[in-house]
Amino acid sequence: MNPETVLARINVMQPWFGADEARALAEVVASGWVAQGPKVKHFEANFGTAHEVPHAVATSSCTAALHLALVVAGIGHGDDVVVPSLAFIAVANAVTYVGARPVFCDVEPSTGNATAETIRAALTLDTRAVIVVDQGGIPVDLDPIRELCDRHEITVIEDAASAVGSYYKGRPVGTGADLAVWSFHPSELVTTGEGGMLTTHRTDWAARARMLREHSRGLANVELQEAEPPPPDVFLEIGFNYRMTDLQAAVGIAQLRRLAQMVARRREIAAAYCAGLGSTKGLRLVSDPPHGTTNFQSFWIEVQPEFAISREVLLSRLADAGIGATRGVGAGHRQPAYRWRDTGNARLQRAELFADSTIVLPMYHELDTISINRVINTIRTAGNGVGR
DSSP, X not given: OOHHHHHTOBOXXXXXXXXXXXXXXXXXXXXXXXXXXXXXXXXXXXXXHHTTOSEEEXXXXXXXXXXXXXXXXXXXXXXXXXXXXXXXXXXXXXXHHTTOEEEEEOOOTTTSOOOHHHHHTTOOTTEEEEEEEOGGGOOOOHHHHHHHXXXXXXXEEEEOTTOXXXXXXXXXXXXXXSEEEEEOSTTSSSOOSSOEEEEESOHHHHHHHHHHTBTTBSSOHHHHHHSSSOOOOOBOSOOOBOOOOHHHHHHHHHHHHTHHHHHHHHHHHHHHHHHHHTTOTTEEXXXXXXXXXXXXXXXXXXXXXXXXXXXXXXXXXXXXXXXOOEEOOOBGGGSGGGTTOBOTXXXXXXXXXXXXHXXXXXXXXXXXXXXXHHHHHHHHHHHTTTTO
8 A cells, every 4th residue: 555545544434523523522520510410311312203212221332231131031941042043142141141042044145134034943942032233324124023923932132232223114123022232332323422221011111221221339439419308328239330420422422413424425425336346246235125215324245256355355445445345244143152052953154154254335324436536446456357
């Protein structure tokens, strides 16, 4: 890479911050209340309204939210939980946190999401829950999964970590699950630096999740501070330190106000990629599924055998051009941590194909036309066999 290329590097993802976030942070700092407090409560209310659920519980991360979701759903030792192999490793890890066993299932070809059919193949006599993932923001086809799981009294948890702003059959994703969890990592549209959210329609689950995130303290920190005199601490069960700060929540409130803009811009960028790469032989591009619309949290391409060079060589070409593309999500059942893996009767061929052949291209709000064209031209040149 020459110096000009280094200076002009295109990141694969980056958050969109502005004056609103800076002002929100300054207000919280000036207030003196920076830990979990009124801003967290405000963020939870706004997020719940936006996603058409009555209860939203903010946490320190999406992994923490997923752990809490499994705990409040009563999942534990002796239970099996079906999880898609094509998912970030935190999905399987959270299952092991509660002493349950993750059973990996395959995904369907067009979206990389689990389906009722791939889940059915992985069910065991001990399956108590299923975790589905909206891969890269693509909404999972939830209704058939709910029909299958409801018939067997299996809890459905939707990992909507990357799917804020995506819609399933005209409604926000996550609405139809027993529990849903969300991420505010910098790679997501709405970010608080780190952080997560649990949403549910069940009042009892939400109340227990709120208690558990704060060491299972009988009264929340805000209530303790406001009480005169403050009552003694009472810890009702063994809990966790999974709190979000008011600093994070203030940023989240500002970010959530701009969600529609974020989704609209990403869909514009996705359309440009599709126009520029859609006719390239040997590439398959991510797209909206028939049952919903994606926020394009990420834009991936599948490098097929017909393409002029391999996935790994294309990644090298992009890196040489100063373009920060990455491999797609890996297959969890291949990781050393899960070498004892179980898949029921499921075969995981599609998950392995996705893991071995996909590339995530740059996608973020401020990605400009010049950069988009540079990505497209680099890939098209490689596809024409130039510089092979």
